Amino acid sequence: MPAGEYDVVVLGGGMGGYVAAIRASQLGLKTAVVEAAKLGGTCLHVGCIPTKALLESSGLFHKAGREEFGLTADKLGFDFGRIASRRDKVVDQLWRGVPGLMRKNRIDVVEGRGSLADARTVQVDGRQLKARRGLIVATGSRPRPLPGLDFDGERIINSDHATLAKALPKSVVIVGAGAIGVEFATLYRQLGVPVQLVEALDRLVPLEDPDVSGEVAKQFKAAGIQFRTSARVKAVEETKDGVHVAFEEGEPLEAEKLLVAIGREPLSKDAGLEAAGVNVGKGGFVGVDEWMRTSAQGVWAPTPRPTRASWPPRTSPVSARPRWSRTWSRARPTRSPRSPPWASRSPRPASRDARSRWASSPSWPTVAP
Numbered sequence: 001m002p003a004g005e006y007d008v009v010v011l012g013g014g015m016g017g018y019v020a021a022i023r024a025s026q027l028g029l030k031t032a033v034v035e036a037a038k039l040g041g042t043c044l045h046v047g048c049i050p051t052k053a054l055l056e057s058s059g060l061f062h063k064a065g066r067e068e069f070g071l072t073a074d075k076l077g078f079d080f081g082r083i084a085s086r087r088d089k090v091v092d093q094l095w096r097g098v099p100g101l102m103r104k105n106r107i108d109v110v111e112g113r114g115s116l117a118d119a120r121t122v123q124v125d126g127r128q129l130k131a132r133r134g135l136i137v138a139t140g141s142r143p144r145p146l147p148g149l150d151f152d153g154e155r156i157i158n159s160d161h162a163t164l165a166k167a168l169p170k171s172v173v174i175v176g177a178g179a180i181g182v183e184f185a186t187l188y189r190q191l192g193v194p195v196q197l198v199e200a201l202d203r204l205v206p207l208e209d210p211d212v213s214g215e216v217a218k219q220f221k222a223a224g225i226q227f228r229t230s231a232r233v234k235a236v237e238e239t240k241d242g243v244h245v246a247f248e249e250g251e252p253l254e255a256e257k258l259l260v261a262i263g264r265e266p267l268s269k270d271a272g273l274e275a276a277g278v279n280v281g282k283g284g285f286v287g288v289d290e291w292m293r294t295s296a297q298g299v300w301a302p303t304p305r306p307t308r309a310s311w312p313p314r315t316s317p318v319s320a321r322p323r324w325s326r327t328w329s330r331a332r333p334t335r336s337p338r339s340p341p342w343a344s345r346s347p348r349p350a351s352r353d354a355r356s357r358w359a360s361s362p363s364w365p366t367v368a369p
C-alpha cells in the first residue's frame, strides 16, 4: 500500500481509539492512529488510572486508621506530595508501554491534530492519510463547565485539575454526584478534607439504579460526607478565602474550592465531521447506531450513545437560568443541549452498558464508616 494509505485510520488515541486500532490491526488491517496530545487519552492521563492511584493511597490511609484491622501507630499520617508522585509514576509507566503496544501491532502513530477532509481522508499538519476501509473518530471529551462559569484551575476546578493537583484543597464543594463527583468526595474525605457534595437530582449517582444510590448515601452518611440532593446552583461568588455557592433553595455553602463534576462534553467541534457528512447533534455528540456507525458511510465513532432515558444528562445541577456572579464570568448562560437526533430511536441502552461496566469494576470506590 502506498505511504499515507491505510485500511483504517483512527482519529484520537485514547482508550476508544488505540484499542480500536489494535483490534483493526489484529484483524489484518493496515492501521494508523492520529493523536494530538498523548496516547492513552483521558483514561490514562486524567481519568481512570490517576484517580485509582490516588484512591489506592487514600483507601489505605483510611483503612489503616480503622480499629477493626488491629493496626497501631503512634501517629498515622500521609504526605500528599508522595501520593501525587506515585500517581504520576503509575501513569508514566503505563504510558511508556503504549508505543510498544503500537509497534507490536504494527500500527503507525501520527502525532498531530487531525481533521476529516472527507469520509476517507484525515488531514494532519498538511499531510493526508487515506482510509480505504474505514475511519474511526475517537476524539473523546473534556469536562463540562457550569454555563457561564469558566474553570480557572484555582478556585473553580474540574476533574483534570483535581486529578493532577499537587496539594489537597482545604475544603471543597463538589457539584455533581455522578461517578466522578462521588470518587472525589471519597478521596477527599478519606484524606480528611471537609467535603460538601451537591446534586441537582433527588439522589446520589442518579444514573445508577436507585438501590445503588441508597447504598452510596448510607455509606457517605456513615463516613461523614455531607451531601445534599435536589440542590440547584443559583450563583457562585468569590470570597476572600474561596467560593460562596448559593442554591435556589436552602443554605449557601462555602469552601476553598468548587469542583464542578457535572459531566463531560464531546471534543468533536474541530474534527471536520460535517465535511465528512457525519451527523453531529447540538451538544457536539456524534450520532451513531448500535454498531457505532455514524451517518457517513465508512465512518465509525466509539461513543456512549445517550438513550432517551438518560438525555439530557440527568446530573445537570443547574437551573434553566442560572445567575453567575460577574466576578466569575460575563458570558451569558447557554441553554442545555436538546435531544440529539438519535435519542428518539435508541434500541439498545449502550450508554448504560458502559456505565454498568464502570460501576462494576473493582475500582469503584467505597467508603466504609
Ligand SMILES: Cc1cc2nc3c(=O)[nH]c(=O)nc-3n(C[C@H](O)[C@H](O)[C@H](O)COP(=O)(O)OP(=O)(O)OC[C@H]3O[C@@H](n4cnc5c(N)ncnc54)[C@H](O)[C@@H]3O)c2cc1C
Pocket (backbone or CB within 6 Å): 011, 012, 013, 014, 015, 016, 017, 034, 035, 036, 037, 038, 039, 040, 041, 042, 043, 044, 046, 047, 048, 049, 051, 112, 113, 114, 115, 138, 139, 140, 141, 159, 163, 180, 267, 270, 271, 302, 357, 358, 361, 363
Ligand atoms: C476523573 C475520571 C475518572 C474516570 N474513571 C474511570 C474508570 O474508573 N473506569 C472507566 O471505565 N472509565 C473511567 N473514566 C472514563 C474514561 O476516562 C473515558 O470513558 C475514556 O477516557 C474515553 O475514551 P475515549 O478514547 O473515548 O476518549 P479520550 O480518552 O478523551 O481520548 C480522546 C483522544 O483523542 C485525542 N484527540 C482529540 N481530538 C483530536 C484530533 N482532532 N486529532 C487528534 N487527536 C485528537 C485527545 O488528545 C485524546 O487523547 C473516567 C473519566 C474521568 C474524567
